[in-house]
Amino acid sequence: MAGLLVFVQHDEGEFSPNSLGMLAKAASLGEATAFVAGSGVDDSWAAGLGAHGASKVVVADDAALGGGLSQPVVDAIEPLAREADAVLFGAGVVSADVAAGLAARLGAGIHCETTEIALADGGVVATRPALGDTVMVESTFTGGPAVVLGRANAFASEGTGGGDAAVERVSPTIQDWSTKATLAGREQPEATGVDITEADVLVAFGRGLGGPENIPLVEALAKALGGEVAATRAVVDAGWVPYAMQVGQTGKTVSPKLYLACGISGAIQHKVGMANSGTIVAINKDANAPIHEFADLSVIGDALTVVPKLTAALAK
Amino acid sequence: MNIAVCVKEVPSATSAKRLDASTHRLDRSGDSELNPFDLHGLEEAIRIREGGQDVGEIVAVCMGPESAQRPLQKALALGADRAVLVTDPALAGSDISGTAYALATVLEKQNADLVILGQQAADADCYVMAAAVADHLKRPLVTQVAHLSVEGGGIKAKRQTEHGYDVIEAPLPAVISVSDAINEARLPNIKAIMGAKKKPTDKLSAADAGLDTSRVGESGARSVVKSVSPPPQKQAGRRVEDQGGDSVEEIVAFLAEKGVV
Numbered sequence: 001m002a003g004l005l006v007f008v009q010h011d012e013g014e015f016s017p018n019s020l021g022m023l024a025k026a027a028s029l030g031e032a033t034a035f036v037a038g039s040g041v042d043d044s045w046a047a048g049l050g051a052h053g054a055s056k057v058v059v060a061d062d063a064a065l066g067g068g069l070s071q072p073v074v075d076a077i078e079p080l081a082r083e084a085d086a087v088l089f090g091a092g093v094v095s096a097d098v099a100a101g102l103a104a105r106l107g108a109g110i111h112c113e114t115t116e117i118a119l120a121d122g123g124v125v126a127t128r129p130a131l132g133d134t135v136m137v138e139s140t141f142t143g144g145p146a147v148v149l150g151r152a153n154a155f156a157s158e159g160t161g162g163g164d165a166a167v168e169r170v171s172p173t174i175q176d177w178s179t180k181a182t183l184a185g186r187e188q189p190e191a192t193g194v195d196i197t198e199a200d201v202l203v204a205f206g207r208g209l210g211g212p213e214n215i216p217l218v219e220a221l222a223k224a225l226g227g228e229v230a231a232t233r234a235v236v237d238a239g240w241v242p243y244a245m246q247v248g249q250t251g252k253t254v255s256p257k258l259y260l261a262c263g264i265s266g267a268i269q270h271k272v273g274m275a276n277s278g279t280i281v282a283i284n285k286d287a288n289a290p291i292h293e294f295a296d297l298s299v300i301g302d303a304l305t306v307v308p309k310l311t312a313a314l315a316k
Numbered sequence: 317m318n319i320a321v322c323v324k325e326v327p328s329a330t331s332a333k334r335l336d337a338s339t340h341r342l343d344r345s346g347d348s349e350l351n352p353f354d355l356h357g358l359e360e361a362i363r364i365r366e367g368g369q370d371v372g373e374i375v376a377v378c379m380g381p382e383s384a385q386r387p388l389q390k391a392l393a394l395g396a397d398r399a400v401l402v403t404d405p406a407l408a409g410s411d412i413s414g415t416a417y418a419l420a421t422v423l424e425k426q427n428a429d430l431v432i433l434g435q436q437a438a439d440a441d442c443y444v445m446a447a448a449v450a451d452h453l454k455r456p457l458v459t460q461v462a463h464l465s466v467e468g469g470g471i472k473a474k475r476q477t478e479h480g481y482d483v484i485e486a487p488l489p490a491v492i493s494v495s496d497a498i499n500e501a502r503l504p505n506i507k508a509i510m511g512a513k514k515k516p517t518d519k520l521s522a523a524d525a526g527l528d529t530s531r532v533g534e535s536g537a538r539s540v541v542k543s544v545s546p547p548p549q550k551q552a553g554r555r556v557e558d559q560g561g562d563s564v565e566e567i568v569a570f571l572a573e574k575g576v577v
Contacts (some may be wrong), residue, residue, distance in 0.1 A: 011477075011478070011479050012479075016478065068477075068482065069484065070447060070457065071450070071451075071456065071457055074451060092477075092478060093459065093460060093475070093476070093477040093478065094477065096443060096444055096447070096459075097444075097447040097457065097459055098447075099444065099447075100412075100416075100444030100445070100446075100447035100448040100451070101447045101448065101450065101451040101457075102451075103412065103413055103416075103444075103448060104413065104416050104417070104420075104447075104448035104449070104451040104452050105451050107413055107417070107531065107538065108413060108538055109411060109412075109413060109537070109538030109539030109540070110411075110412050110413060110444060110448075110538075110539060111539050112412075112440075112441070112442035112443075112444060113441060113442065125542065129547055130335075130440075130441070131333040131334070131335070131342075131439070132333065133547055134333070134547065135334075135335060135544055135545070135546065135547065136544070136545045136546070136547050137335070137340075137541055137543075137544055138541070138542045138543045138544075138545070139539050139540060139541050139542055140539075140540050140542050141538060141539055141540070142537075142538055142540060143538050144538060146539075149444070175454070177454045177455065177456065180455075180456040180486055180487055180490075181456035181457060181458060181484055181485070181486040181490070182484065182485055182486070183482055183483070183484055184472065184483045184484060184485045185482075185483040186479075186480060186481065186482055186483070187474075187480055187481040187482075187483070188480065189479075189480040189481075201576065207497075225576070225577065233476065233495070233497065234495075234496060234497040235497070236476070236497075237462040237476060237495050237497030237498070238497045243476070243480050243481070250460075250476050250477060250478050257576055258571070258574070258576040268441055278574075278576075279571075279574045279576060280553075281567065281570070281571070283558075288329055288330055292553075292555070294550065294553070295553045296553045296554070296570075296574075297553055297554050297556070297567065297570045298553050298554065298555045298556065299556050299558050299563050299567060300555065300556065300557045300558060301556075301557070301558025301559075301561070301563055302558070305558070305560060305561045306558055306561055306563060306564065306567075309561035309564045310564050310567055310568070313564045313565070313567075313568050314568065314577060
């Protein structure tokens with residue numbers, strides 16, 4: 001296998017752990033070239049990807065690549081991708097957008113939610129859980145490079161122990177339309193004073209709680225259990241609670257001793273952030289909710305009824 | 317401005333989902349529904365119109381089997397003015413790349429200033445279609461939009477990433493995908509359901525849509541399912557049906573058994 005190209009997402013000088021995990025996975029399969037796009041990229045920083053498995057790092061440096069947006073990155077990675085056998089992406093919002101844009105540009109096959117990658121018969125074989133993780137699907141690729149996008153937390157991001165990698169710089173050609181979307185600002189996450197990744201007990205809630213007026217119910221339960229409150233992306237996006245409380249793909253990854261999920265459906269984006277919890281208890285009135293498939297105790301019931309009664313019972 | 321909303325027919329949440337053992341395609345013989353994530357796209361389009369923007373038309377665009385006409389009726393009942401269904405046996409078995417190409421080709425002819433997609437399809441659990449469509453259309457993209465405003469010939473959108481929220485601006489025409497938290501989608505009323513029957517649906521074959529059939533369907537797929545197998549066995553959890561809070565004792569006993577209380 002000639003070429004494995006790994007896109008490495010980064011933000012404010014930090015490489016994405018999911019990208020580093022994918023890089024390490026690629027290195028275990030063969031020679032892996034890391035690709036970093038940015039503005040004012042420091043060579044010695046990029047070279048550090050050698051310690052995560054990169055045999056070479058290609059840096060595309062352009063003012064247009066500094067905004068954290070995917071479309072100019074597709075322009076920058078495209079020429080290299082055309083020469084590669086596979087282009088691998090760790091999970092991430094920008095990473096997924098680049099992967100999808102690139103696959104469209106190349107007319108290439110794209111495989112999402114990948115949890116395992118292997119080489120067989122000179123090609124890439126990618127595996128993913130599908131249909132609510134009820135089945136494992138193995139796919140191969142034809143007619144061009146394989147574009148493989150990992151599932152969040154699927155590949156461990158420990159270093160591989162190598163030294164600095166050689167850095168090569170390329171000058172990207174950015175198309176006019178690629179820079180029409182611009183980053184106008186970032187919202188600083190509101191500090192909550194609590195690090196949910198440190199808690200032994202998390203009482204988490206989602207839209208099934210009905211509305212923000214019911215949050216005191218889960219707060220009281222968390223207090224009774226000596227734990228903290230966490231939330232799904234949906235209620236964070238809806239503005240009920242701050243981003244720092246979010247568990248899941250674009251939030252925190254947690255593994256408390258007890259994860260008590262109230263009114264949470266257990267969509268994959270949430271599951272990847274909490275599936276390694278010691279014990280999972282789910283309270284959700286929807287018997288078909290995916291969370292009931294992987295909880296240790298599934299309570300098919302209304303969280304609004306069960307939670308206050310549970311709090312009262314624990315106080316006894 | 318005109319808005320196009322991409323919608324997909326998916327197996328309904330209550331029907332068992334399985335892959336056909338021989339074709340490896342999703343078994344679509346059970347009940348189906350409009351992809352729940354797409355309801356938020358339709359709702360956002362309706363809100364843009366209700367918010368005072370001069371929205372000429374809202375068109376729902378779908379690629380799928382003939383049976384997708386039914387979920388498209390729901391899109392019309394919710395507020396789309398017309399629907400386009402591209403349906404052809406030649407499209408069956410299309411992969412993500414083929415689907416993105418087909419949707420983009422159809423969208424190109426819809427004269428839409430804003431193309432809206434849901435963040436993912438409930439059956440495939442990918443969230444890449446908007447970015448792929450945007451690349452084909454060469455239009456600016458914002459994915460996972462949690463808040464949207466349309467102002468001065470452009471959009472201002474807030475999206476969540478692994479680091480918090482980004483605010484992104486883009487001129488129209490543009491492509492966005494919306495988070496399922498962007499709005500609470502409404503239910504259609506009876507009058508709207510009846511009215512939807514009078515709204516037009518254009519049914520297009522692959523040839524009508526001007527598609528190069530070598531790029532779609534099973535033969536055009538670049539990602540090919542090789543095998544399907546059961547997932548690693550996990551010990552099944554315990555299940556309790558709660559009636560009015562009567563499960564509490566059992567929950568407390570379970571927590572005690574696990575040593576967490």
